[in-house]
Amino acid sequence: MARPDSVTVRAPAKINLELRVGGPRPDGYHELATVFQAVSLADDVTVSSIGGRLDDPVPVTVEGPGAETVPRDEANLAVRAVRLLADRTGVDDGVAVHIRKRIPVAGGMAGGSADAAAALLACDVLWHNGSTRNALRELAAELGSDVPFPLLGGTAIGTGRGEQLTPAISRGSYTWVVATSGQGLSTPSVFAEIDRLRAGRVLPQPRISERLMHAVGGGNAEALGHLMANDLQPAACSLRPDLLQTLEVGEECSVLGAQLCGSGPTVAFLVRDGEHALDVVAAVQAAGVAEGVFTVTGPAHGARVVEGLR
Numbered sequence: 689m690a691r692p693d694s695v696t697v698r699a700p701a702k703i704n705l706e707l708r709v710g711g712p713r714p715d716g717y718h719e720l721a722t723v724f725q726a727v728s729l730a731d732d733v734t735v736s737s738i739g740g741r742l743d744d745p746v747p748v749t750v751e752g753p754g755a756e757t758v759p760r761d762e763a764n765l766a767v768r769a770v771r772l773l774a775d776r777t778g779v780d781d782g783v784a785v786h787i788r789k790r791i792p793v794a795g796g797m798a799g800g801s802a803d804a805a806a807a808l809l810a811c812d813v814l815w816h817n818g819s820t821r822n823a824l825r826e827l828a829a830e831l832g833s834d835v836p837f838p839l840l841g842g843t844a845i846g847t848g849r850g851e852q853l854t855p856a857i858s859r860g861s862y863t864w865v866v867a868t869s870g871q872g873l874s875t876p877s878v879f880a881e882i883d884r885l886r887a888g889r890v891l892p893q894p895r896i897s898e899r900l901m902h903a904v905g906g907g908n909a910e911a912l913g914h915l916m917a918n919d920l921q922p923a924a925c926s927l928r929p930d931l932l933q934t935l936e937v938g939e940e941c942s943v944l945g946a947q948l949c950g951s952g953p954t955v956a957f958l959v960r961d962g963e964h965a966l967d968v969v970a971a972v973q974a975a976g977v978a979e980g981v982f983t984v985t986g987p988a989h990g991a992r993v994v995e996g997l998r
């Protein structure tokens with residue numbers, strides 16, 4: 689079969705339904721227990737053959753909201769993904785990378801991680817490597833704690849640094865209103881702030897609530913809304929007190945649940961249905977507390993080829 693010239697992979701953003709954070713580990717990471725849900729907001733990454741060997745630097749182009757803040761050099765997680773795959777498989781045909789961003793940059797929805805996951809799968813297909821999903825997930829874990837999940841999608845429990853995944857049973861579809869912030873938050877600074885706020889405390893092993901998993905497994909959005917929790921939220925709000933105002937809009941609209949995505953600053957509101965979503969979107973816009981606001985649903989597919997060889 690002829691080799692395709694380019695392959696495009698779509699990879700989803702995530703919302704953490706629950707995020708429990710343990711103490712700092714000797715390696716500098718924190719032990720986590722989290723429930724990821726992939727949502728219907730996704731970035732597209734296209735890798736195109738440009739002939740020759742993987743050049744230094746790999747040409748990178750980015751379009752979409754926040755594109756100007758995405759690095760074009762080796763700091764780009766998608767480029768690091770391409771290089772890691774080349775390194776491990778020995779295939780290093782020259783490629784250019786194009787990223788079509790929809791996921792907020794530095795928003796806590798794992799946008800950079802989704803791009804890395806998409807780049808891994810796209811190059812694997814372009815290069816006809818035929819790697820298994822498990823092999824790609826192992827490479828993904830080397831790139832970052834949140835990179836394996838966008839390959840899997842759906843709903844899953846993450847443990848360890850967040851990279852060890854167990855698929856979870858989820859029923860029905862959930863409607864979310866997502867409010868983005870004009871300014872990103874750095875994940876390491878939020879983890880440093882949680883350490884500062886909890887200094888001297890003895891922290892239990894992080895655990896996911898069984899009741900929450902029961903709610904998700906039963907498609908009970910109301911119960912999920914009550915049980916949602918994010919240990920990073922006080923730390924993120926301590927660095928960015930303005931986020932409390934955004935969260936308050938949810939209360940005014942009687943949302944089922946409201947919390948930060950990961951380390952923030954994006955806020956996710958769990959709502960009853962599409963009509964309720966419209967009310968919340970209007971209220972967030974009227975309050976003038978967010979850069980952008982839109983409706984998404986979850987769970988959504990993991991990374992998949994949308995153009996090129998399938």
Ligand code: C5P
Pocket residue numbers: 716717718719720831832833834848849850875876877879
């Ligand atoms: O794994 P990743 O490179 O995405 O993590 C970015 C940063 O977030 C880490 O350097 C660390 O400061 C923090 N982090 C953490 N514990 C985790 C995941 C991330 O402290 N489980």
